[in-house]
Amino acid sequence: MLLKITGGTVYDPANGVNGEVRDLHVRDGRLVAAPGADERIDQEYDAGGCVVMAGAIDLHTHIGGGKMNIARAMLPEDHRGDLLARTDVTRASSGHAAPGTLAAGYRYAEMGYTACFEPAVLPVNARQAHMEMGDTPIVDKGGYVMLGSDDFLLRLMASGAEQALVNDYVAWTLNATRCIAIKVVNPGGISAFKFNQRQMNLDAKHPFYGVTPRDIVRTLSRAVYELGLTHPLHVHASNLGVPGNEVTTLGTMAAAEGLPIHLTHIQFHSYGTEGDRKFSSAAARIAEAINGQPNVSCDVGQILFGQTVTASGDTMMQYQNAAHAHPRKAVVMDIECDAGCGVVPFRYRDRNFVNALQWAIGLEIFLLVDDPWRVFLTTDHPNGAPFTTYPHLIRLLMDRTFRNERLALLNPAAQALTTLGTLDREYSLYEIAILTRAAPARILGLADRGHLAPGAVADITVYRRQPDPERMFTAPAWVFKDGELVARDGRIVQVTWGRYHAVVPEYDPGIERRLREYFDRYHTIGFGNFRITEDEMTAFGHGATLVNHACTRRSA
Amino acid sequence: MSASSIPDEQHDVACPFCGLVCDDLVVATHDGRLSVRANGCRISIPAFERETPVDVPRVGGRPVPLAEAVTEAARLLHEARQPLFAGLGTDLAGARAIARLAERLGGVVDHMNSAAGLRDTMVLQDSGWINTTLTEVRNRADLLVVAGTDVSGRFPRFFERCVANRETMFGDERRCEVVFLGQGPPDDALPPGIATTVIPCEGPRLQEVFGVLRTLVTGRPPKLESGGGIPMPVLESLAQRMRAARYGVLVWAAGDFAFPHAELTVQSLCELVRELGRTTRFCGLPLAGGDGDVTFDSVHLWQSGFGSRTSYGRGVPEYDPYHFSTERVLEHGADALLWVSSFNEARTPPASAVPTIVLGRAGMALPEPPAVFVPVGTPGVDHAGHLFRTDRVVALPLARLRASDLPSVAEAVESIEEALSCC
Numbered sequence: 020m021l022l023k024i025t026g027g028t029v030y031d032p033a034n035g036v037n038g039e040v041r042d043l044h045v046r047d048g049r050l051v052a053a054p055g056a057d058e059r060i061d062q063e064y065d066a067g068g069c070v071v072m073a074g075a076i077d078l079h080t081h082i083g084g085g086k087m088n089i090a091r092a093m094l095p096e097d098h099r100g101d102l103l104a105r106t107d108v109t110r111a112s113s114g115h116a117a118p119g120t121l122a123a124g125y126r127y128a129e130m131g132y133t134a135c136f137e138p139a140v141l142p143v144n145a146r147q148a149h150m151e152m153g154d155t156p157i158v159d160k161g162g163y164v165m166l167g168s169d170d171f172l173l174r175l176m177a178s179g180a181e182q183a184l185v186n187d188y189v190a191w192t193l194n195a196t197r198c199i200a201i202k203v204v205n206p207g208g209i210s211a212f213k214f215n216q217r218q219m220n221l222d223a224k225h226p227f228y229g230v231t232p233r234d235i236v237r238t239l240s241r242a243v244y245e246l247g248l249t250h251p252l253h254v255h256a257s258n259l260g261v262p263g264n265e266v267t268t269l270g271t272m273a274a275a276e277g278l279p280i281h282l283t284h285i286q287f288h289s290y291g292t293e294g295d296r297k298f299s300s301a302a303a304r305i306a307e308a309i310n311g312q313p314n315v316s317c318d319v320g321q322i323l324f325g326q327t328v329t330a331s332g333d334t335m336m337q338y339q340n341a342a343h344a345h346p347r348k349a350v351v352m353d354i355e356c357d358a359g360c361g362v363v364p365f366r367y368r369d370r371n372f373v374n375a376l377q378w379a380i381g382l383e384i385f386l387l388v389d390d391p392w393r394v395f396l397t398t399d400h401p402n403g404a405p406f407t408t409y410p411h412l413i414r415l416l417m418d419r420t421f422r423n424e425r426l427a428l429l430n431p432a433a434q435a436l437t438t439l440g441t442l443d444r445e446y447s448l449y450e451i452a453i454l455t456r457a458a459p460a461r462i463l464g465l466a467d468r469g470h471l472a473p474g475a476v477a478d479i480t481v482y483r484r485q486p487d488p489e490r491m492f493t494a495p496a497w498v499f500k501d502g503e504l505v506a507r508d509g510r511i512v513q514v515t516w517g518r519y520h521a522v523v524p525e526y527d528p529g530i531e532r533r534l535r536e537y538f539d540r541y542h543t544i545g546f547g548n549f550r551i552t553e554d555e556m557t558a559f560g561h562g563a564t565l566v567n568h569a570c571t572r573r574s575a
Numbered sequence: 576m577s578a579s580s581i582p583d584e585q586h587d588v589a590c591p592f593c594g595l596v597c598d599d600l601v602v603a604t605h606d607g608r609l610s611v612r613a614n615g616c617r618i619s620i621p622a623f624e625r626e627t628p629v630d631v632p633r634v635g636g637r638p639v640p641l642a643e644a645v646t647e648a649a650r651l652l653h654e655a656r657q658p659l660f661a662g663l664g665t666d667l668a669g670a671r672a673i674a675r676l677a678e679r680l681g682g683v684v685d686h687m688n689s690a691a692g693l694r695d696t697m698v699l700q701d702s703g704w705i706n707t708t709l710t711e712v713r714n715r716a717d718l719l720v721v722a723g724t725d726v727s728g729r730f731p732r733f734f735e736r737c738v739a740n741r742e743t744m745f746g747d748e749r750r751c752e753v754v755f756l757g758q759g760p761p762d763d764a765l766p767p768g769i770a771t772t773v774i775p776c777e778g779p780r781l782q783e784v785f786g787v788l789r790t791l792v793t794g795r796p797p798k799l800e801s802g803g804g805i806p807m808p809v810l811e812s813l814a815q816r817m818r819a820a821r822y823g824v825l826v827w828a829a830g831d832f833a834f835p836h837a838e839l840t841v842q843s844l845c846e847l848v849r850e851l852g853r854t855t856r857f858c859g860l861p862l863a864g865g866d867g868d869v870t871f872d873s874v875h876l877w878q879s880g881f882g883s884r885t886s887y888g889r890g891v892p893e894y895d896p897y898h899f900s901t902e903r904v905l906e907h908g909a910d911a912l913l914w915v916s917s918f919n920e921a922r923t924p925p926a927s928a929v930p931t932i933v934l935g936r937a938g939m940a941l942p943e944p945p946a947v948f949v950p951v952g953t954p955g956v957d958h959a960g961h962l963f964r965t966d967r968v969v970a971l972p973l974a975r976l977r978a979s980d981l982p983s984v985a986e987a988v989e990s991i992e993e994a995l996s997c998c
Contacts, residue, residue, distance in 0.1 A: 083877070085968050091876050092699055095894050098880040102891035110678050111891050113880035119892075120877050143710075146961070146970040150667065151877045170714075170744050213715060215821070215856045227745065338852075341703075348703040353858060354968055355710040356744065362703075541744050543709040543736055547587040548598045548971055555961075555972065558668070 020061050021046050021054060022502060027066030027481055030448050031073065032457040033470035037449045043071065045477040048502040052473045066481050069496055072452045073469050074133025074478030076459035079253075079283055079318050080400040082123050082160070083137045083151030085144045086330040086360035089350050090117035090401070093362060094328060096346075109511050116328045116364070116401045124156035124517075126407055129509045131480030131495040134159035134459075134468060134520075138202055138253060138283065139332050141165055143357040143544070145196035146551055146559075149519070153559035157505050159468075159478075161520035163253050164198035165332055167235045168209035170356040171537055177228040182241060183527075189242040190526035191534065195550040197521045199463065199568065200250035201243050202283075204332040205257050206235035209359045212335040219257055219335065221270045232257045236274035244278045246524040247570035249464025251279030251316065256288050259336045263292040265301035269308055272315050281462070284320025284399040286381035298373060299436055300380045306387030309394070316462060317388070318395035321381035321412055322374065323404035328364045331402065337361020356541065367404070375433035379426065385416055386442045391453040392461070410492035416446040417488045451488075464568050465520065477502035516561040524570040581977060584612065589973050591666070591918055591955035592622040594864020594965035595709070595730050604977050609956070616731035622918075623956065623976075630937035630981075636944030641982070641990075648913070648932040648947045649994035655911035655930075657888060658682040661901040662924065664866035664916040666960035666973065669984030670874040673915065676992055681887045683909070684875060685901045687922055688868040689883035693896050694829040695861050696882060697838040704845040707824060707858035708966040709736070714743040715856075718820035720813070722756040722785075722844060723778045724831035727764035730862055730965075739766040754813060756784065774813065779834045780804055785843035788814050792850050823857040830863065864965040866918050867954075873963050905929055917951050917984050934987050952981035 022045040029041045044051045054060075081087055091098070098113035103122050105111040112119035114126060127135055135155070140148040140162035152160040166172050166189065175185055189201060207230060208219040214226045221232050240252040256271040258264040268288040272280060282288065285305060293299035309315050326345070331337050334351050338361060341349035345366040353359045367374040381403070388394040396413070400406040415422045423440055434440070446454075460469020467475050479499040485491040494509025505513050531546075538546035556565045581604060589598035601613035602623060609623045632644035639647075652658050660677045663670070663686040677684045686692070698704065712719070719738060726733050734753075743749045752770050759773035776784055780803035787802030791814035802810050817823055825848050832840055844859065851857035863869060872882040879885060881894035897903070905912065905927045912931040914924035920939040924931055930946040933939065937950035954960035955973030960983070963970045982990070 088873055088877050088967065089699070091880050092696060092882065093703065095700060095881060098892075098894075102893075104890045105678065105887070110675070110878075111887055112878060113892055117880070119880040121879070141968070144968050147873070147963070147968070150874075150961075150970065154671070154874075154878055174744070213711070213822070213856065338705075344703075348699075348701060350699065350703045351705045352968075353707045353711045353715075354966075355708050356714055357710075540742060541710070541714055543713055544969055544971065545587045545598045548589060 021058060023060045023063045024066050024071065024479065024481060025063055027069045027071035029071045029471060030452040031471040032449055032453045033461065034472050043471060043479065045499070045502045048477055050471055050473050050475045050477050064481070064497060068484055070448060070482040070484050070491070072480050073456040073471050073475070074480050074498065074500065075131050075455040076134040076465070076469055077127070077132055077397065077406065078136050078395055078459040078463060079138045079397045080135050080406055081137060081139060081330055081402070082135050082155055083120065084140055084148035086139070086332070086362055087117055087151065089360065089362045090328045090330045091119065093348060093350065094364060097326065108514055116326060116405050120151050120154040121156060124158055125511050128157040128498055128500065129506050129511060130409060130493065131482070131498050132158060133478035133498070133500050134465070136161050136163065136199070136463065138163045139165055139204060140196060140198055141332065141354060141358045142169065142192055142196050143355040145198065146555070149197060149551065149556060150559045152519070153561060153563060156514050157500055157517055159517040159520060161199040162196070163200040163202035164192055164196045165202045165204055165358050166192060167203035167206045167239060168358050170210065171534070173207065173210060173225065173228040173230060176230045176234060176238060182238065182245070184530065185238055186242045186245055187526040187530035189239070190246050190524040191530050194523050194526070197519065197551050197556055197565065199520050199522050200248060200253055201239060202253040202255065203235060203239055204255040204358070205259065205335055206232035208232065208257055208335045209332060212338065212359070213353050217335065221257055221267050221274065233270065233274045236271055237276060240275040240278045240280050245573055247572045248522060248524065249568070250462055251281045253281045253283055255283050255333060259287050259333055260340065262290050262298045264288050264290050265304055268305060272308060272312060275314065277314055279314050282315065282317045284397065284402065285317040286320045286322065286377060286384060286403070289380050289384060294436055296372060298376065300376060300383060302380045302383035303387060303438065306384055310389050316393040316395070318397040319381050319384050320397055320399035320403045322367050322377045323398060323408045323411065324367045324369045324374065324378070325404065326366045327401045327404055328362060329402045330360065330362045332358050332360055334359035334361045337363055369429050372430045372432050375430035376436060378429065379433060379437035379439045382415060382422065383437065383439055383442065386444045391450045392458045394454065395459060396454040410489045413451055413492050414487065414489040417451065419443060419445050516563050518564045518566050519556055519560055520566050520568060522570050523567045525572070581975065585974060585976060588976065589955060589962070589971040590619045591953070591962050591973055592618050593730055594862060594869065595732060595736070596962055596964045596971050597732055597736065598971050602976055607977050609976055618731055628938040630950035632950065633944060633948040635946060641949065644947050644949050645987070645990045646994050648949070649991045649998055651911050651930050651932060651946060652680055652913065652991065653995055653998035655680070657908045658911040658913065659901065659904045659909040660684045660913045662687045662914040662916045662922065663871045664918050664922060665871065665984040666867060666954035666962050667870055667874060667970070668960060669915065669917065669988065670867070670871040672985040672988035674875050674878055676988055678887045679992070681890065683886040683888070683899050683904050684883060685899060685904070686868045686871045686883045687916070688830065688866060690900070691830040692863060692868055692872060692883065694832055694837045694841050695863065697896070698842045698845055702842060702845065704859050705848055705852055707860055708968055712737045712824055712860060713740060714745065715822040716751050716824045718816060718823040719751055719753045719826055720756060720817065720823065721753060721826045723781050724828040725755065725758055725760035725764070726826065726828065726862065727760040729828055729830060729865070731764070733862070734769060735766045739769055756781065774805055774809060776803055776805055778832060782840040782843045784810070785840070785847045788817070789847045789850050792818055792847070817851055817857065818855065820855060820857065823851060823855065824860050825857070826860045826862060828862040830865070862965050864963065866916065866922060867962060869963040869965060869967055873967060901925065915984055917953055934984050937981055949987050950981055951984050951987055952979050954983065957981050958983045
């Protein structure tokens with residue numbers, strides 16, 4: 020089967036293609052070079068006047084795992100406002116803030132997204148996360164496994180274990196949980212909360228283990244580097260949401276000591292204490308720090324106004340946030356000496372000073388970070404807003420007039436404290452393609468995704484060019500997944516099941532002896548049942564292929 | 576898998592017969608008979624060691640080949656305008672298959688334990704909670720208040736696995752006091768060495784007890800001589816111990832709250848936990864999970880956004896915990912019932928005049944022959960599978976322990992789905 024997408028204007032930053040009219044050819048799910056004149060084209064799509072990009076990749080979206088299922092269970096009223104009817108090809112489900120997995124997969128694909136990564140997989144909950152992602156149709160998926168408040172690592176560190184032993188544990192965890200990257204959430208803080216500590220600064224000692232968040236970030240970022248993972252340590256820093264947390268955030272960047280580090284939903288970590296209300300934007304200082312440190316990348320975690328739900332592993336901060344819940348309900352859970360989770364429904368209001376300033380801070384970061392390869396487009400779905408708001412966010416980035424019109428509607432005190440109105444930058448389509456495809460593929464090590472050169476997987480999105488980018492990015496003309504047409508004009512036409520992406524770094528099996536003893540002595544599940552097999556993944560994913568990406572060890 | 580490839584003795588076996596899903600059993604297989612060699616309990620041993628009678632598919636009580644039973648089941652479901660999918664005692668694969676079929680046919684789904692589950696879910700949906708899980712209890716808890724249940728009846732190894740251990744991650748001399756609010760367990764149900772106190776209380780009065788404890792915890796003692804029938808000095812002492820706990824846990828089992836409006840009792844319990852959490856760490860521990868209830872609800876929740884008691888009758892998932900209970904749907908309009916119980920042959924469908932298809936554990940005895948009966952294998956015995964534990968966090972793999980010709984629920988449902996296309 021040879022398929023041709025003819026005459027589209029291609030934006031393919033990974034290959035330096037900036038708005039050139041090109042034909043694309045697809046055979047057996049992959050892009051191929053232009054065939055000879057004698058080869059028959061089986062199907063042709065006329066993309067004249069259209070914008071063509073690789074399928075979009077969301078590198079931080081909470082789509083699967085225990086905390087999302089708690090969020091779903093808590094919010095029947097939210098689902099009722101957004102029911103998806105059964106069609107000839109899709110199943111009924113429900114959407115909005117914490118959508119069903121079916122709805123999430125359909126809607127991502129309808130928007131031209133072809134891969135999504137769940138950034139907070141608890142090791143002990145990894146099976147459920149993969150079951151849920153497996154039930155998320157069409158898109159590829161993968162998880163980042165959370166370490167840093169698990170007692171095993173903290174015990175290792177407290178005992179002064181060598182880095183090599185930590186590396187073995189990190190590698191074993193990635194193998195056992197079938198994940199692609201390592202995440203740390205409020206380093207050590209989730210554990211400290213179990214000892215009734217309510218707040219934790221970067222250099223505060225854990226009340227039992229004595230290690231600091233800085234130690235944990237340094238140790239894990241080094242493990243990730245030495246194991247040869249492509250994705251840097253993915254860090255949800257300490258003090259999320261706390262005024263003045265810019266100091267912690269800058270310190271966390273430094274804690275990596277020059278090794279790669281990714282700071283996630285950095286908007287929530289870019290707050291100063293200036294002004295009458297002791298809450299201000301530190302976006303300029305944070306962006307300056309990112310601009311000056313090439314080892315640092317971030318995603319924004321933009322907030323957008325309306326009802327959503329916040330779901331996080333950060334029990335320490337979510338316990339505090341429960342006071343602001345809307346509607347007034349919250350779940351906080353300590354989980355299996357592994358981590359925890361907190362789920363708090365939230366409504367961001369444009370008339371609220373803090374919320375309005377959060378909105379502006381996120382956009383300031385987008386516009387002040389110079390290198391589009393190191394700032395990623397996220398709302399930390401659903402924490403800042405549901406992922407379905409991405410087209411609106413893209414318009415805010417691309418259209419300064421629109422952005423300033425929105426700014427003028429916000430809480431006046433917040434307007435007075437942001438420089439957003441003075442920022443002229445407008446993102447180009449080329450830059451949007453970097454933020455949403457080329458850069459996520461590169462930072463995750465997905466060599467054959469996020470671009471359109473021959474050999475790449477044929478995940479392709481074709482947009483009808485429209486003056487309003489929000490409309491354009493909401494309902495692409497065609498979306499191809501692995502070369503199959505899955506959506507047309509923003510409607511699903513075929514359901515496929517995507518793949519899983521993971522890494523399997525090598526480790527000294529000696530660590531398993533230690534782990535077996537640890538499980539036997541302290542846990543309520545057995546070591547033998549912890550590890551997820553490849554066969555399980557295939558079953559969870561409706562036959563999905565598990566793609567294990569290469570890791571090459573690096574010396575210290 | 577051939578019979579010869581199954582080892583005679585398997586270790587790390589997960590038990591699917593209660594919500595704890597203990598995964599440390601040793602089970603031996605000999606000629607298709609199982610015996611629990613280690614770590615069994617009074618639920619798991621009879622459930623594993625039960626002799627499996629030879630059982631065959633039947634239509635109207637008449638033995639038929641499986642294909643004929645499947646065809647008849649498909650015909651009944653195809654002709655139904657409002658099929659009800661209930662019981663739903665199955666594993667991950669079975670839950671997925673049923674959810675798909677129910678959605679396709681515009682049916683209603685409701686698990687057999689949903690009435691108990693809703694006592695917790697309604698609190699989750701109204702105000703939330705602060706909870707913990709089994710390994711945290713095992714390592715951290717220094718006070719356990721067990722309310723309205725003796726635990727041991729439904730979850731026999733809970734105290735052995737989560738309370739009796741002296742060694743924890745944080746020291747070797749752990750002592751965890753256990754206070755039963757209600758009725759204590761029989762003497763032989765607790766492992767030795769656990770310090771227990773029993774404060775007698777009737778289940779329906781627990782809500783009042785939690786309310787009084789909450790006011791005591793806040794330091795505003797009510798001018799009462801007793802609360803919920805418990806003398807005030809006893810409650811004052813308990814409140815003081817709860818406040819002094821470093822990691823206290825309030826345990827309940829909604830299945831044992833069999834009285835009207837028990838969700839309000841669960842809610843007052845959760846409010847008490849929240850109040851205690853202002854100064855110390857205190858968590859709730861809801862114990863649930865039997866017959867795959869947590870598994871079915873979890874799967875249906877992540878796929879559709881809703882748990883049990885959801886109807887697809889109008890092409891979208893509509894969740895209504897009142898109207899879509901098995902009892903009400905059977906009374907008001909259901910014209911076919913697919914009943915699933917693969918873990919427990921005693922959980923039979925409710926009596927009704929509605930044509931009923933039963934996917935039941937082999938050997939299920941039914942007072943009247945249903946329209947269609949298909950004996951199915953038990954997950955974790957006759958075939959592999961996955962099951963969620965009480966905490967909705969840990970999902971464990973279930974092993975195949977013996978050769979069996981019985982279809983799994985997933986296989987039976989998939990066959991019915993295939994046969995539908997011929998209707």
